[in-house]
Amino acid sequence: MKVLKRKTVALSPQGxxxxxxxxxxxxxxxxxxxxxxxxxxxKPVAFAQGVGGTHFAAxxxxxxxxxxxxxxxxxxxxxxxxxxIENGSKDHLWLASTGKRISVQSSPGWDAxxxxxxxxxxxxxxxxxxxxxxxxxxAEHIQRxxxxxxx
Amino acid sequence: xxxxxxxxFLGSGKTSLILSLAHHLVNREGSEKPSLVILENExxxxxxxxxxxxxxxxxxKELFAGCICCTLTADLxxxxxxxxxxxxxxxxxxxxxxxxxxxxxIETVNQYGKGIERIVVIAVVDAERWEExxxxxxxxxxxxxxxxxxxxxNKCDLVDGVALQAIREQVRAMNPRAEILEVSATSGIDTRxxxxxxxxxxx
Ligand SMILES: Nc1nc2c(ncn2[C@@H]2O[C@H](COP(=O)(O)OP(=O)(O)O)[C@@H](O)[C@H]2O)c(=O)[nH]1
Ligand SMILES: [Mg+2]
Numbered sequence: 001m002k003v004l005k006r007k008t009v010a011l012s013p014q015g016x017x018x019x020x021x022x023x024x025x026x027x028x029x030x031x032x033x034x035x036x037x038x039x040x041x042x043k044p045v046a047f048a049q050g051v052g053g054t055h056f057a058a059x060x061x062x063x064x065x066x067x068x069x070x071x072x073x074x075x076x077x078x079x080x081x082x083x084x085i086e087n088g089s090k091d092h093l094w095l096a097s098t099g100k101r102i103s104v105q106s107s108p109g110w111d112a113x114x115x116x117x118x119x120x121x122x123x124x125x126x127x128x129x130x131x132x133x134x135x136x137x138x139a140e141h142i143q144r145x146x147x148x149x150x151x
Numbered sequence: 152x153x154x155x156x157x158x159x160f161l162g163s164g165k166t167s168l169i170l171s172l173a174h175h176l177v178n179r180e181g182s183e184k185p186s187l188v189i190l191e192n193e194x195x196x197x198x199x200x201x202x203x204x205x206x207x208x209x210x211x212k213e214l215f216a217g218c219i220c221c222t223l224t225a226d227l228x229x230x231x232x233x234x235x236x237x238x239x240x241x242x243x244x245x246x247x248x249x250x251x252x253x254x255x256x257i258e259t260v261n262q263y264g265k266g267i268e269r270i271v272v273i274a275v276v277d278a279e280r281w282e283e284x285x286x287x288x289x290x291x292x293x294x295x296x297x298x299x300x301x302x303x304x305n306k307c308d309l310v311d312g313v314a315l316q317a318i319r320e321q322v323r324a325m326n327p328r329a330e331i332l333e334v335s336a337t338s339g340i341d342t343r344x345x346x347x348x349x350x351x352x353x354x
């Protein structure tokens with residue numbers, strides 16, 4: 001499985017990406033608080049044999065559940081967790097959660113399609129954890145659930 | 152060009168509502184040049200909502216900016232002026248990040264934007280998370296609600312009537328002038344609501 005990790009934009013006070021302006025907690029929230037940690041990647045996934053849409057979706061749902069439950073356990077506020085996945089035939093699956101339910105929507109062909117390649121776009125915006133810690137946790141959940149998929 | 156800005160916290164339902172409005176506008180215009188462009192600014196290197204909107208068949212442009220609060224106003228103005236010169240769409244819908252203050256965006260667009268007849272700001276309120284968010288980030292929520300010309304209290308399917316009434320009262324206190332409507336993006340939006348966006352007074 002090839003992992004292509006793109007640069008994440010650190011919005012924590014240490015790693016703000018904007019050249020001129022660094023938002024303080026007060027500016028963002030007008031209240032004590034902090035900027036969120038952001039995990040945002042595109043990850044191409046390939047299997048030796050085709051994997052069904054329902055099967056792949058179930059793994060991705062477990063992954064979002066895992067990150068959500070971790071955030072809840074740590075009492076971190078979830079900005080959102082969103083995932084968009086395309087399979088080899090351009091069907092797509094969209095998952096989103098703000099910390100409670102997980103909504104799952106897909107194009108009509110997704111469930112029945114069997115594909116060897118998937119493109120996973122994953123963004124988690126969480127208030128509370130350090131940037132590195134969030135990256136580590138989310139990457140771990142993605143890795144675990146993807147490797148649980150048996151074609 | 153008419154510019155519709157959707158303000159509201161992360162996950163409040165902006166993209167779901169934009170999908171509904173975009174369908175309404177395209178259906179109404181029929182085969183005539185649809186003339187709708189959606190501008191997306193998202194937190195994080197990889198955009199998700201822009202892909203959702205593209206999958207819906209709409210023309211979407213991503214705006215890039217490292218900073219989530221000053222929110223790209225320079226990039227936005229450049230893009231709007233470029234659209235005005237090259238495409239002249241009838242409608243531009245802009246979704247800033249869930250941490251943006253629409254007021255800053257409106258000020259910049261008013262000052263530097265060309266060819267914009269009217270700006271409508273829709274403030275989206277997440278009914279499910281109202282209590283939590285007004286506690287954790289009151290300044291941002293108030294900033295977003297107070298800038299709305301129209302306020303959509305979304306996710307009404309997830310809260311009861313008593314909670315909704317309390318939200319409505321607090322929203323009203325933050326914004327005495329705007330119309331406040333209760334909606335649920337996932338259960339479908341009455342097209343009369345989008346008619347309000349459509350037929351409002353010219354600027
Ligand atoms: N139950 C319910 N869920 C909704 C509603 N509107 C949006 N959602 C869900 O809330 C999540 C975030 O919605 P989205 O449109 O992406 O919000 P955005 O982050 O503000 O653009 C998604 O899982 C949506 O399916 C609604 O009216 N009711
Ligand atoms: Mg959105």
